[in-house]
Amino acid sequence: MNVMHRLGHLCSRVAQPPGSPTRASRDGVEPPSAVLLLLALLVLLTGFLDPVAGQALHRKAPQNEAPQNVVLRVPGGKIDVTLPEEKLKVSRQDLLNWVRSAADAVSHYYGRFPVPHLTLKVRSDASSRVHHGVTYPKDGGLILITVGRDADINELKTDWTLTHEMVHLAFPSMEDNHHWIEEGLSTYVEPVARAQVGQIPVTEAWRQFIWGRTYWGGAMFCLVADVRIRERTKNRKGLQDALRGILNSGGDITQDWDIEKALARGDRATGTNVLRTLYREMRDKPAPVDLDQLWRKLGLDLKDRIVTFDDKASEANIRRAITTLRSSPQH
Ligand SMILES: [Zn+2]
Numbered sequence: 001m002n003v004m005h006r007l008g009h010l011c012s013r014v015a016q017p018p019g020s021p022t023r024a025s026r027d028g029v030e031p032p033s034a035v036l037l038l039l040a041l042l043v044l045l046t047g048f049l050d051p052v053a054g055q056a057l058h059r060k061a062p063q064n065e066a067p068q069n070v071v072l073r074v075p076g077g078k079i080d081v082t083l084p085e086e087k088l089k090v091s092r093q094d095l096l097n098w099v100r101s102a103a104d105a106v107s108h109y110y111g112r113f114p115v116p117h118l119t120l121k122v123r124s125d126a127s128s129r130v131h132h133g134v135t136y137p138k139d140g141g142l143i144l145i146t147v148g149r150d151a152d153i154n155e156l157k158t159d160w161t162l163t164h165e166m167v168h169l170a171f172p173s174m175e176d177n178h179h180w181i182e183e184g185l186s187t188y189v190e191p192v193a194r195a196q197v198g199q200i201p202v203t204e205a206w207r208q209f210i211w212g213r214t215y216w217g218g219a220m221f222c223l224v225a226d227v228r229i230r231e232r233t234k235n236r237k238g239l240q241d242a243l244r245g246i247l248n249s250g251g252d253i254t255q256d257w258d259i260e261k262a263l264a265r266g267d268r269a270t271g272t273n274v275l276r277t278l279y280r281e282m283r284d285k286p287a288p289v290d291l292d293q294l295w296r297k298l299g300l301d302l303k304d305r306i307v308t309f310d311d312k313a314s315e316a317n318i319r320r321a322i323t324t325l326r327s328s329p330q331h
């Protein structure tokens with residue numbers, strides 16, 4: 001994973017996807033029909049009665065292959081997953097595990113999955129990558145994402161894009177001139193959420209922030225806000241509380257809010273005015289922070305792409321709190 005690659009990520013969010021799904025493709029997420037179930041039963045029986053035929057069938061369609069349409073239960077909601085029809089290098093179960101991991105990281109960060117019902121369509125192409133993630137407010141939340149036919153299990157295990165897309169579900173839709181905060185939040189929360197649940201090392205999350213520092217304006221807003229909220233609240237609250245506050249007052253992707261409203265709701269949840277004040281500061285002066293000083297007080301150093309921590313730094317406790325796992329999500 002690298003930061004330049006991250007910036008090349010054309011994640012877009014619009015009110016209506018180009019070529020909005022038709023009724024036919026929506027129907028694609030329904031559970032398998034009785035006919036399909038009967039066919040599956042016949043396949044199983046054939047394999048059971050005739051070992052040779054069974055093996056032949058096994059090569060074509062593994063008996064443990066998951067169906068194309070699956071409903072995953074997640075804390076506070078469900079995800080209607082449609083997997084590619086064609087066979088990929090990874091199995092359908094691998095793909096479902098990948099979806100589950102991303103949902104798990106996001107649910108822990110926000111205390112629940114951001115929306116009660118997400119439609120997730122996984123498409124395939126000739127590449128070996130996970131890419132083209134895009135999130136829409138449509139139908140309570142719709143994510144389209146592409147997994148290359150040659151993508152391997154490691155590509156799924158190191159993928160950040162699906163988590164990034166799911167974070168978009170947890171913030172209201174902004175006007176065009178405020179997409180910076182939507183992208184900034186997803187860029188910041190994705191590695192923090194994954195580090196909290198142990199999907200990536202804590203050092204990896206910080207490495208991305210330090211290494212990519214000149215590129216990530218919106219994410220810098222989030223990090224500075226996180227640190228300031230913790231400074232003002234004796235480290236009892238952070239950006240995570242502000243974002244949960246926004247989500248829990250109804251501010252998910254299906255809602256159109258102006259930025260001031262979202263920031264005010266976030267500030268209310270932390271009992272501070274950090275978000276609104278920082279927004280005004282950054283609007284007037286895009287880089288109001290001395291990042292070298294910020295890394296020093298958090299106890300962070302980067303040498304040869306390796307991050308080291310200094311636990312004697314003045315705000316090392318704040319650094320640790322940011323990536324500490326909170327209570328489990330409600331089910
Ligand atoms: Zn994005």
